[in-house]
Amino acid sequence: MALIFHRGIIANSQFFSRSSGVLFRRLRASRSCTSARGEGTANTLKEELIQVAPKRALEPNTHGFEAIIGIETHVQLFTLTKAFCSCPYVYGSRPNTTICPVCMGHPGTLPVLNSKVVEFAVKLGLALNCGLSMTSKFDRKHYFYPDLPKGYQISQFDIPIATKGFIDVDLPVEFGGGHRRFGITRVHMEEDAGKLLHSETGSYSQVDLNRAGVPLLEIVSEPDMRSGLEAAEYAAEIQRLVRFLGISNGNMQEGSLRCDVNVSVRPIGQSKFGTKVEIKNMNSFSAMSRAIDYEISRQVLLHSLGQSDQIFQETRLWEEGAQKTFTMRKKEGLADYRYFPEPDLPEVVLTKEFVDKLCQGLPELPEAKRRRYEKMDLAMQDVLFLANDNHVAEFFDASLENGADPKLAANWIMGDISAFLKNERLSITEIKLTPFELSELIASIKNGTISGKIGKEILFELLAKGGTVQSLIEEKDLVQASLIFLIVDPAAIEALVDKVLAANPKQLEQYRAGKTRLQGFFAGQVMKESKGKANPLVLNKILGVKLKGES
Amino acid sequence: MATGMTMSDATLLRRLSTLLVARSGCPRRMRLFSSYIVRGATFEPPDVSHLADSARISLAPGEVEDFGPKIRQVIDWFGQLQAVDLESVEPSVRADAEVSMYKREDTPETFENREAIIRVAPSYDDPYIKVPKVLSKE
Numbered sequence: 001m002a003l004i005f006h007r008g009i010i011a012n013s014q015f016f017s018r019s020s021g022v023l024f025r026r027l028r029a030s031r032s033c034t035s036a037r038g039e040g041t042a043n044t045l046k047e048e049l050i051q052v053a054p055k056r057a058l059e060p061n062t063h064g065f066e067a068i069i070g071i072e073t074h075v076q077l078f079t080l081t082k083a084f085c086s087c088p089y090v091y092g093s094r095p096n097t098t099i100c101p102v103c104m105g106h107p108g109t110l111p112v113l114n115s116k117v118v119e120f121a122v123k124l125g126l127a128l129n130c131g132l133s134m135t136s137k138f139d140r141k142h143y144f145y146p147d148l149p150k151g152y153q154i155s156q157f158d159i160p161i162a163t164k165g166f167i168d169v170d171l172p173v174e175f176g177g178g179h180r181r182f183g184i185t186r187v188h189m190e191e192d193a194g195k196l197l198h199s200e201t202g203s204y205s206q207v208d209l210n211r212a213g214v215p216l217l218e219i220v221s222e223p224d225m226r227s228g229l230e231a232a233e234y235a236a237e238i239q240r241l242v243r244f245l246g247i248s249n250g251n252m253q254e255g256s257l258r259c260d261v262n263v264s265v266r267p268i269g270q271s272k273f274g275t276k277v278e279i280k281n282m283n284s285f286s287a288m289s290r291a292i293d294y295e296i297s298r299q300v301l302l303h304s305l306g307q308s309d310q311i312f313q314e315t316r317l318w319e320e321g322a323q324k325t326f327t328m329r330k331k332e333g334l335a336d337y338r339y340f341p342e343p344d345l346p347e348v349v350l351t352k353e354f355v356d357k358l359c360q361g362l363p364e365l366p367e368a369k370r371r372r373y374e375k376m377d378l379a380m381q382d383v384l385f386l387a388n389d390n391h392v393a394e395f396f397d398a399s400l401e402n403g404a405d406p407k408l409a410a411n412w413i414m415g416d417i418s419a420f421l422k423n424e425r426l427s428i429t430e431i432k433l434t435p436f437e438l439s440e441l442i443a444s445i446k447n448g449t450i451s452g453k454i455g456k457e458i459l460f461e462l463l464a465k466g467g468t469v470q471s472l473i474e475e476k477d478l479v480q481a482s483l484i485f486l487i488v489d490p491a492a493i494e495a496l497v498d499k500v501l502a503a504n505p506k507q508l509e510q511y512r513a514g515k516t517r518l519q520g521f522f523a524g525q526v527m528k529e530s531k532g533k534a535n536p537l538v539l540n541k542i543l544g545v546k547l548k549g550e551s
Numbered sequence: 552m553a554t555g556m557t558m559s560d561a562t563l564l565r566r567l568s569t570l571l572v573a574r575s576g577c578p579r580r581m582r583l584f585s586s587y588i589v590r591g592a593t594f595e596p597p598d599v600s601h602l603a604d605s606a607r608i609s610l611a612p613g614e615v616e617d618f619g620p621k622i623r624q625v626i627d628w629f630g631q632l633q634a635v636d637l638e639s640v641e642p643s644v645r646a647d648a649e650v651s652m653y654k655r656e657d658t659p660e661t662f663e664n665r666e667a668i669i670r671v672a673p674s675y676d677d678p679y680i681k682v683p684k685v686l687s688k689e
Binding site: 341 | 605644646647652653656657659660661662668669676678679680682683684685
């Protein structure tokens, strides 16, 4: 356990000492519930084997070097109040309005933990397949900065609420696809700082403390990523996860999802890590990917020029305009945060009942969705699209409930419906089309009531105005006197067939002599007679019977 | 962001020694390490200037020499705890014996007297709190 007497050694902020097994045994919960559901062990081995092959193919040409990438993600939680006081937090509020003496760090105040924060932390820990610490604590992390009112941040240092998990991702098809599993070192709870802005003149700075005290979950990954692509997909999956769980809106632009990346390179085969460089200021997943790839090539270049000592352990900023990383400052030794347990907060204790209840309440996670959709024989492209957004997946699943064919439903959603959403700038929860009606539409086309072309027209109506497929078909029937409605009445079609056969005795003879492909000719003739309204399925059935000579 | 305050000896001593204890690690009821710590009489003298810098307390040169031994004394008082026999004591996560089961609900409450908070800010440039230009984090 962490803090022993160091003889004048500056406490390394990254230092954990593993000690008494007794203590840790008491702290650890049993493995997360997703593995208990049977998802885990059998599939994981297979996936790890799959991992090895595609990995090599996807690495950028790094001239015999491999990149080691680790990511620290801060997720701002969706709670109604801050972590340690009851102030609300609304993004975009007027500066310094959602504040109180507690989050302002005024003397005589005490923090009180928001119970929702623990709930969200446990949910995330379970979703990331972590082991939970049934008892954990908060610590103070000291540093001075104007956006940190108390002069310390309440965080968790040596006993985080969740440790040793993993996350499964699928790389995008257009980049080669493939499964990956990345390790999660830890997840812990902490509070956010305020915002610091610089005045236009630059002679002073400005502080907005609305955000001070907002709860964060910090997710530290194992250094398992090997390229910008893998890192970006990891971050995207974290975003998907926090949205699926409903604990954050995971928005990089708003700052509710922040990623700091650590990149180092080493010659392939070497076990010792290279110098680690931290990169900040990436505002999107694609920026992350490009920043990392740039940094990898920068470091590899220095290595190849024999200047690997020019790689310093520092923080670099990604400049979107220049598409390069620039030095922010060199790290002068390791920061001394003077961690000690937060005396004003009690232990965080989790009970088995609490954890089990949350476990059972977890929604189906993105990874499980992808595997389920894969089993439906959908193309990987479709799988990734459908499982990307929770609402889209729900819509899709709901339409299947009524018996719609998965491939057809997927096509409609990915094609016409998506195009509509994009044009109208709507989300799938805002359209008037219901999943039930989509399945009705698919069924109507499948059984021949309407053609595909008509289906598209009806879809547009349904998306914009709602209603039911049935009523629209009938409506249009009234208005345009069965222009849409195909003739399905067998007797009517029989009559047409008889007429056509009587009018073409020569072809009928040839058919009965063996030229069976003349059936197409007859079908065309009947269609012509019916002005294109004969139902093809019924038509061919009756035609087949009549041609053979049975009446 | 230095706060060049002067304060009484006792307060200073308390702050600096808390800092040192925090830096070195809390004296814990750690049975595993008790024998190790008893040997801690060879603890290095505190680097008082560095400590004062970390705490953003300015000390006059004379005070720097003065406080070294005084801080050492405080640490030694804590060191006496190491003599306690911990064989029958369960290791704990933190010092508190009781565990509070109070759960704060996630219900927003607006603080009524925001103006009073703004009023005590030394420099306010509506709607921001004005601070000297900041270059980099500590």
